[in-house]
Amino acid sequence: MQHASTAYVLGDFENASFDYHDVRSRFFTRDGKFFVETDGPDGRLAIFEVKYTFGIDPLQQYLIEFPDGRIQALSIAWDSRPKDQGGQRWFHLYPDEQIKHDDVLHWTKLNQNWNFMCAECHSTGVQKNYDAANDRFRTTWTEISVGCEACHGRGSQHVDWARSQESWFARDKDPRKGLAVLLNERDGVTWQHDPKTGNPQRSITPATTRREVETCGLCHARRGQFSEEWVPGEPLSDTHTVSLLARGLYHADGQMRDEVYNYGSFKQSRMFAAGVTCSDCHEPHTAKLRAPGGGVCLQCHASEKYDVASHTHHDGATPKVTCAACHMPVSTYMIIDKRHDHSLRIPRPDLSVKLGTPNACNDCHTDKSAQWAADAVAHWHGPARKGFQDYAEAFQASWTNRPDAAALLELVAASPTAPAIARASALSEMQSRVSPGNIELARKGLIDPDPLVRIGALDMIDGLPGNRNWSLVSPLLSDSSRGVRIRAVSVLAAVPTANQPSSDRTAFDRAAAEFVAAQKFNSDRPEARTSLGTFYVRRGLTSAAEEEYKAALRLSSQYAPGAINLSDLYRQLGRNEDGERVLRTTIQISRPDAGLHHALGLTLIREKRPDDALAEFRTATELEPGRSHYAYVYGVALHSSGRMDESMTALKENLSRHPGDRETLLALVAYSRDAGDIGTALEYAEQLSRIAPNDREITRLTGDLRARSKR
Numbered sequence: 001m002q003h004a005s006t007a008y009v010l011g012d013f014e015n016a017s018f019d020y021h022d023v024r025s026r027f028f029t030r031d032g033k034f035f036v037e038t039d040g041p042d043g044r045l046a047i048f049e050v051k052y053t054f055g056i057d058p059l060q061q062y063l064i065e066f067p068d069g070r071i072q073a074l075s076i077a078w079d080s081r082p083k084d085q086g087g088q089r090w091f092h093l094y095p096d097e098q099i100k101h102d103d104v105l106h107w108t109k110l111n112q113n114w115n116f117m118c119a120e121c122h123s124t125g126v127q128k129n130y131d132a133a134n135d136r137f138r139t140t141w142t143e144i145s146v147g148c149e150a151c152h153g154r155g156s157q158h159v160d161w162a163r164s165q166e167s168w169f170a171r172d173k174d175p176r177k178g179l180a181v182l183l184n185e186r187d188g189v190t191w192q193h194d195p196k197t198g199n200p201q202r203s204i205t206p207a208t209t210r211r212e213v214e215t216c217g218l219c220h221a222r223r224g225q226f227s228e229e230w231v232p233g234e235p236l237s238d239t240h241t242v243s244l245l246a247r248g249l250y251h252a253d254g255q256m257r258d259e260v261y262n263y264g265s266f267k268q269s270r271m272f273a274a275g276v277t278c279s280d281c282h283e284p285h286t287a288k289l290r291a292p293g294g295g296v297c298l299q300c301h302a303s304e305k306y307d308v309a310s311h312t313h314h315d316g317a318t319p320k321v322t323c324a325a326c327h328m329p330v331s332t333y334m335i336i337d338k339r340h341d342h343s344l345r346i347p348r349p350d351l352s353v354k355l356g357t358p359n360a361c362n363d364c365h366t367d368k369s370a371q372w373a374a375d376a377v378a379h380w381h382g383p384a385r386k387g388f389q390d391y392a393e394a395f396q397a398s399w400t401n402r403p404d405a406a407a408l409l410e411l412v413a414a415s416p417t418a419p420a421i422a423r424a425s426a427l428s429e430m431q432s433r434v435s436p437g438n439i440e441l442a443r444k445g446l447i448d449p450d451p452l453v454r455i456g457a458l459d460m461i462d463g464l465p466g467n468r469n470w471s472l473v474s475p476l477l478s479d480s481s482r483g484v485r486i487r488a489v490s491v492l493a494a495v496p497t498a499n500q501p502s503s504d505r506t507a508f509d510r511a512a513a514e515f516v517a518a519q520k521f522n523s524d525r526p527e528a529r530t531s532l533g534t535f536y537v538r539r540g541l542t543s544a545a546e547e548e549y550k551a552a553l554r555l556s557s558q559y560a561p562g563a564i565n566l567s568d569l570y571r572q573l574g575r576n577e578d579g580e581r582v583l584r585t586t587i588q589i590s591r592p593d594a595g596l597h598h599a600l601g602l603t604l605i606r607e608k609r610p611d612d613a614l615a616e617f618r619t620a621t622e623l624e625p626g627r628s629h630y631a632y633v634y635g636v637a638l639h640s641s642g643r644m645d646e647s648m649t650a651l652k653e654n655l656s657r658h659p660g661d662r663e664t665l666l667a668l669v670a671y672s673r674d675a676g677d678i679g680t681a682l683e684y685a686e687q688l689s690r691i692a693p694n695d696r697e698i699t700r701l702t703g704d705l706r707a708r709s710k711r
Helices: 154-164 211-217 270-274 323-327 347-356 358-364 368-383 392-399 405-414 420-432 438-446 451-461 466-478 484-490 501-521 525-538 542-555 560-572 577-588 594-606 610-623 628-640 643-659 664-674 678-691 696-709
Strands: 016-020 021-031 033-039 045-052 052-054 059-065 071-073 078-079 089-092 189-191 200-202 223-225 240-242 330-333 338-339
Touching: 016 089, 033 059, 033 368, 045 059, 052 223, 052 696, 200 270, 200 323, 200 405, 211 330, 211 420, 240 484, 323 358, 338 664, 347 358, 347 392, 358 368, 358 525, 392 405, 405 438, 420 451, 438 451, 451 466, 466 484, 466 501, 484 501, 484 525, 525 542, 525 560, 542 560, 560 577, 560 594, 560 678, 594 610, 594 628, 594 664, 610 628, 628 643, 664 678
Parallel strands: none
Antiparallel strands: 016 021, 021 033, 033 045, 052 059, 059 071, 059 078, 078 089, 189 200, 223 240, 330 338
């Protein structure tokens, strides 16, 4: 980031124009300043001064400051690549959809806000300084761009050290050189080659969390900040919420899908497990690789084993196939920004055949099928070539509600060799699948040395009655990681103070204060206001919760979770008409959202308007057919309205999409039994028994149906 000046602006501001749908934007200079004429917050053309540049290669964005302190990123960017590579042009970051002024993705709106979205990583010493009472920012920084202190912490003692030296060569008086944080994990480390495998082994066992990886992760992770007290080298979870391997962000096998910035990818890799750190491959002060091309890999991996045709099977290919081409496939973000996946995985076209995940082979061989690529790999390397990351099927099963999802997730969570981020993600995915048979996995996860795993275990048991959870979770109220502490207190929030052991109340109150402070730090975001509202609901503070939910909708009137939570609060308060009004208002101004229609349907049921509710439930299932619960509720509502045949059809269709959906199977059992079709009811009950063989209630139900079928 830099001030907009001729030294830093790369784009064409010589009265250049750019057309995006029905808006023509114009870029020009006046009195030595840079301006853009484009659609403003009300959709009308207006002139805005460009205050800052943002980025250099392969694109540059431009930032515009508003009177309330908001700094917004223009969605029309400059392609700074050479012209022969398609560059030297203006382009829009959302070329395939029309982003109008009332959309949260419009450049003037919430999701293009620099103060929250960008500042921490692109400047040094940022203080957001959001004034919630007046909805204004007074954001400051110590350096406008990324400086030394961004990675090494405060530099005043380093400056004192430098000034105090009798000569430049007297450095050994202070081996830390006055640095607040010493990123020296590579010092004294050697890598010894195994002549049999050609692979290296680190001379020193790596730590669970690495100072350097956590430091780089500040900006190279998909995460949300909740404190400005981050210290380089400390676990990122102390001050940030790190995204796990979630649907929409990653493919089921852990390959990056959305912009996840490499931290979560690298922590899945065999390289990370072996102790490789960022600066083993990258020179941090020049942002260059330690060696050109595949040379960076061949620093450790024997060239006579890996840089040969017997390994690559691409001898003579033009251009030469590099290690990264197969093990670090590229995805393109922001239209032209190509980034390598840092999970450093073995290509798995066989998973593409089975699960639909992408693979490096077909990234190049686009004219061939995944099966063709899978056959080729099997021919070269044998059929059992699973690689280090072997959890794809578990996450795919979870995301599609397969009957075996719980069992597969349990295997990942319990695996001693699975990456910690994968184990954490598996635990988190098991939230809706907690049983007496797998609760021990949560117990073990809560004492795992990696804070990400502890947080995943807390996700798993969130939703169980707080009194049952207390003995499990309360020790984490004093965890060394603030991220763990605030997740723990949110899990226990529904336990009234009077029911809390007196010995734990101080820790609970301290963690609760941290949770509230974390949300208030992000009070410029509807997500944080909604999270705080939910916390207040659990604590029985309904007036405070209502205010937080309303504040979320003031920040973004289209924010569906805020509207749904406010409507649910009104349900608890017996104010269903107010809940209906909130949902209808949000539906009217938002993009189609299944959750809003589903919530409205529930409200209308409570208002004894079943026909209107059915229409909303149907809309929810049409908007999001992959959400089995919506289809289940629609089927139940049809049955309650006397439309039995339609109900059974809807439930059977849902079961065909989600064969392991427990609530759909239970409904089919009940409705078949009530209709006198005991044989069909028994078939569904037996299907349930295969999914949950240790569930006593299902065993009893199945036994009863078997007895009735023999009469």
